[in-house]
Amino acid sequence: MSKKHGHYCKVCGEYKSNESFSGSGHAAHICKKCAALPAAQRSEAMILTKLWNLPWQLSSQQRDWLKGLQNDSRPEVASTAKELYADRFPYAERNERKKQLHILRMEFTICGEVIDEYGDVCCEDVQFTLDRKEHTVTLHRENETMTMQIMLTEKDMRKLLNVIVNSYEIFCWEDDYGFSDAADTDDLWEAEWEAESPDEAAPEEPEHEDSPSWTVSVRYTNGEAQEMRGYDDLPDRVNELALELLALFEDEPDMEDDESDCAPDVR
Numbered sequence: 302m303s304k305k306h307g308h309y310c311k312v313c314g315e316y317k318s319n320e321s322f323s324g325s326g327h328a329a330h331i332c333k334k335c336a337a338l339p340a341a342q343r344s345e346a347m348i349l350t351k352l353w354n355l356p357w358q359l360s361s362q363q364r365d366w367l368k369g370l371q372n373d374s375r376p377e378v379a380s381t382a383k384e385l386y387a388d389r390f391p392y393a394e395r396n397e398r399k400k401q402l403h404i405l406r407m408e409f410t411i412c413g414e415v416i417d418e419y420g421d422v423c424c425e426d427v428q429f430t431l432d433r434k435e436h437t438v439t440l441h442r443e444n445e446t447m448t449m450q451i452m453l454t455e456k457d458m459r460k461l462l463n464v465i466v467n468s469y470e471i472f473c474w475e476d477d478y479g480f481s482d483a484a485d486t487d488d489l490w491e492a493e494w495e496a497e498s499p500d501e502a503a504p505e506e507p508e509h510e511d512s513p514s515w516t517v518s519v520r521y522t523n524g525e526a527q528e529m530r531g532y533d534d535l536p537d538r539v540n541e542l543a544l545e546l547l548a549l550f551e552d553e554p555d556m557e558d559d560e561s562d563c564a565p566d567v568r
């Protein structure tokens with residue numbers, strides 16, 4: 302017989318002898334020791350036990366329950382729920398945002414060098430403007446007076462804008478590498494105080510004397526808008542997006558073959 306010994310207590314999560322349970326405790330799956338706990342403590346222990354015993358694959362009910370507990374007023378419950386939720390759904394929050402965000406219009410500026418796949422500088426100081434309604438991508442080079450514009454099909458434009466949200470995760474650039482106007486003042490103060498530890502906080506200091514290395518101004522169809530900029534060396538994703546957009550202006554005649562479906566695999 303491979304049956305587990307004893308009787309399960311759903312508060313402490315232990316298997317205990319029958320004698321450890323009172324008559325009614327037996328039916329309720331609560332041992333005598335746990336039954337004696339103050340009610341609040343007992344219910345917190347019961348939730349924690351249930352949390353730790355959650356299977357890896359959650360039903361939608363379990364998922365909702367876990368998700369909700371992240372905001373629980375009991376700190377240990379909330380932190381445990383957050384930990385477990387993040388383990389199972391590391392990209393949940395971002396993926397949720399991706400569904401909501403569709404770029405309407407965006408301006409993307411690189412102030413400095415864009416590095417090509419061979420590690421060479423392929424251009425400097427460029428600005429792209431993408432417009433969903435017009436299906437246009439405009440390229441402006443700072444050192445040339447000429448502005449180039451291409452018009453994509455509606456479908457290709459939508460695809461491009463989706464890639465910018467879903468693969469490049471442009472809406473996270475601020476969190477990932479930027480400095481934002483929208484950052485609240487408390488953060489800025491903190492950044493300043495923490496600037497004593499030299500590496501981390503320094504790039505986020507409010508009064509930045511250098512000019513930014515990149516800027517993004519984006520509006521989404523749901524009315525949200527973001528203004529972002531960064532001061533460090535161009536992060537890979539930022540550089541790659543610049544390259545992808547530049548490529549639109551190079552191999553236009555070949556766009557016919559449907560191989561263009563394989564957009565650069567970013568992540």
Ligand SMILES: [Zn+2]
Binds near residue numbers: 335
């Ligand atoms: Zn117990």
